[in-house]
Amino acid sequence: MKQSQRYQKIRNLSRRGFGLARYVGLWLLLSVGLVGCAGAQAPTSGTDxxxxxxxxxxxxxxxxxxxxxxxxxxxxALPPQARHGVFPPxxxxxxxxxxxxxxxxxxxxxxxxxxxxxxxxxxxxxxxxxxxxxxxxxxxxxxxxxxxxxxxxxxxxxQDDYLADRIKADWIVAAMRTGDYATINRLGPVISPSAQVDCALLMAEHMTGTVVTADQVMTAFEPVSTCWTLLGEMVDRNVVGWNNLEPLLRATLETSKTGNARRIASLMFTTDEMASYNALMKSPDKWLATQQRPTTRPQIELVTLALSRMARDDNRVAAAAYVKSVWSASMPKSNMQWVWGQFGLVAALNVDSDASGWYRRSGNVPMTDYNHAWQVRAELRQPKIDWGWVAKAIEKMTARQQAEPVWVYWHGRAMEAQGHAEAAKKHFESIAGVYGFYGQLANEELHRRIPIPREPKAVTKAELARARSNEGLQRAVRLFDLGWRSEAVPEWNFSLRGMDDRQLLAAAEYAKSEQIYDRVVNTSLKTRDEIDFRQRFIAPFEGRVAEKAKQIDLDPAWVYGLIRQESRFITNARSHVGASGL
Incomplete structure (x- = not known):
């Protein structure tokens, strides 16, 4: 099936824009290459x-x-003259x-x-x-x-350096461990926060008399030590209750974080109920076979979780038939809808064609953004797309996720397919200025040429000199020279705070002069009005790449696109599965 037919929209594949400069063509190729990755999985943190x-x-x-x-x-830590940006050798x-x-x-x-x-x-x-x-x-x-x-x-x-902020954060976490809440309050927030610090600050506020709400706790929560302490305290104080913990538990199980899920469950269930929880997690079908119709909220939730685990059965169709015939009539409608949403998610992650069918059984029950995203993807894979269903799934996402260009675009497509032309146009226009894949598609829907930003004025010698004199950037460059990326990247990023477009372009140019190409790209991407595609889509090693690409009959632009997407030109890059190199 052709890609144009796959989403039921025949495109006029004209050659408009093919006369643009080569680096613009590279931008288009790169944007297309990134489409399938958006939202597929939570990013893993780097070693910093x-x-x-x-x-x-x-x-x-x-x-x-x-x-x-x-x-x-x-x-x-530094000699006096270094505080003014003059570092002796x-x-x-x-x-x-x-x-x-x-x-x-x-x-x-x-x-x-x-x-x-x-x-x-x-x-x-x-x-x-x-x-x-x-x-x-x-x-x-x-x-x-x-x-x-x-x-x-x-x-x-x-003072004002990355390490000052970093040691303050470490001090806050240590003070949390010792219960020194006065020190935490005195140290206050950090410039580069983390969940560890955020939860410690909330705990200190709570312990020193400031009212902390359940929403604040749940927004800050990540499965790290200070957050577990905060969550346990707020459960004990009845600030956080079942209505907060139930969706957290479900969301955690949804992403197979079973260890964290068990810890959350221990805050919800009694000792006897935890025995049931452990049994259902080990073998949901065997545990369900011993159960009667649930009557209490904990019992209902335990059965709900067990039914959702049946979605992971090797024979999902048979498991679904059992769930429907034995349990549907005994469970609240909303619980069963969530269970079917889990069947849909597992099927979607396995690229099974039946995923959309399971999702349709989920009705309008709220799910996680992660699940709603897969719900939309599953529907878009169907031979005949239900655009009303696509629109409803997107509208159930949080406002933050709905605002992402990918979902703005597909929401617009859904509106257009249902005859809401003006609503669709508003969606497309809102992202038409975004320099990415969905911004390009939005412009196509609006029958406009893909916009190319005006090339900014070249970085001046004075601007580059100021970037070179930035203490944090100098430290980062030295760290990169030593091969210490785990220290270099946060040092560089911290030094960019508060920079305007011209300063960011100069910093990117500084990185380019030092052959730190990933920082060229990442730094240039932060500009808002002055867009430099020659930085954002830099093409180092040009002669060698072009020569090798032509030897195997590949367009060099595609090779550059792959390198940029996979490694950002980090020559010693290594993925979490062991792939290495450009």
Whole structure:
């Protein structure tokens, strides 16, 4: 089946726009290449300084008192002249000590790290990282007191830097562990927050007399230590109840996070009910065979969860027949609709043609954004699309997800198919200025040429010089040079905060001059009005790529599109499944 027929709209595949510059053609190819990925799965977090901090083990050699710890008797993080962006050159000895210190940190060799610190600390650009690693480890050591004076000294010395914000976040999490809510309130919010910090701040507010609502708790919640503590406290205080926990439990099971789901379930069910929960998770069909018609809310929910787990049966059709014949009449309608939504989701994830049928049994029951997205995808795969059903599924999404270009476009298509031309036009016009795949499709629906932004004025020498003098960007470049991406990426991103379009373009140009091509793309993508496609769709290694592509009869633009999508030109990129290289 041709792609135009697949979505039941015959396109006039004219050659309009084919005379555009090559880099514009590359943009079009890249945008098309990304369409199938949107919303397919939650992104996995990269390895950055924050994740290293979160998973690092405690220090096996605790200090007696925080200020007597020789590891923390370090000079100021930066020499005075560095605070003004003028960094004297490092010495080979300092660089070697710095590399050895990072290795010691990664191997959790804290005594070795402390012995390397005096020499490594003399590096004028990156010396502050050594003190940060030592302080962070001290904060994570539950047997050692908080080194308050050293923390304050470090934050003063690194004021406005990424590491100052990072150590503040680590301090907040450590204070949460010790119940020092006054310190959490005093430290206040951080510039680059995380769920750990957000939940700690809410817990501190709650424990010091400020009213915290269930909505605030559920919005902040992620399955991390401070959030689990906050959630447990709010359940005990009857701030968070079944109406909050039930959708959280269902959403967690939906994405197969069974360990987290069990922890949530333990906040909802009694000991006897948890025994039933464990049994149904192990073998839902066997557990259901022992059950009578449920009467209480916990019993109804347990049966609902068991029925939803039947969707994962190898013979889904037979499982569905059992669910319908034995349990449908005994369960609330909304619960059964949610169960059928789970049958639809599992089928959709397996690209089964029956997914749409299961989803249609779900009626208008609210589901997660994740599930509603797959509901729409399942319907769009049908030989005959029910556009009214597509519209209803999109309208049940949260406002935030509805506003994503992909769903704005398909909502417009659904409106158009149902004869609501003006409503469809409004949808298409709202994303026609978006430089992406669905923005292009919207312009086609409006019978307009795909807009190409005016090329911005070239970055001036003065603008580039200012970017090069930015302390955070300088640190990031040095970190990239050393191959320390987990430190370099957050340092770079933090330094971009508050920049206007011209400053972002200059920062991207700085990255280009240093051959850090992924930062060229990611930085340039942040501009709002001045759009530079030569940065956003940079084409490094041009001669070599073109030559190899032509040898195997491939358009070089397609090769560049694949590289950009998969690795952003990071030569040592490695995926979570082990794929590596460009």
């Amino acid at each position: 300084a924050a994740s290293i901090a979160e998973h690092e083990a405690e220090d096996p050699v605790p200090a007696k008192t925080p200020e007597d710890d020789p590891r923390l008797h370090l000079p100021s 490092s010495t080979p000895q300092a660089l070697q000590a710095l590399a050895s210190a990072r290795e010691a940190m990664q191997k959790k060799q804290w005594s070795r790290l402390a012995s390397l610190a005096p020499q490594a600390q003399t590096d004028p650009l990156l010396g502050s990282y050594v003190q940060y690693w030592l302080l962070r480890q001290q904060l994570q050591d539950s047997t050692a007191p908080i080194p308050t004076a050293s923390l304050q000294q470090f934050m003063k010395a690194t």
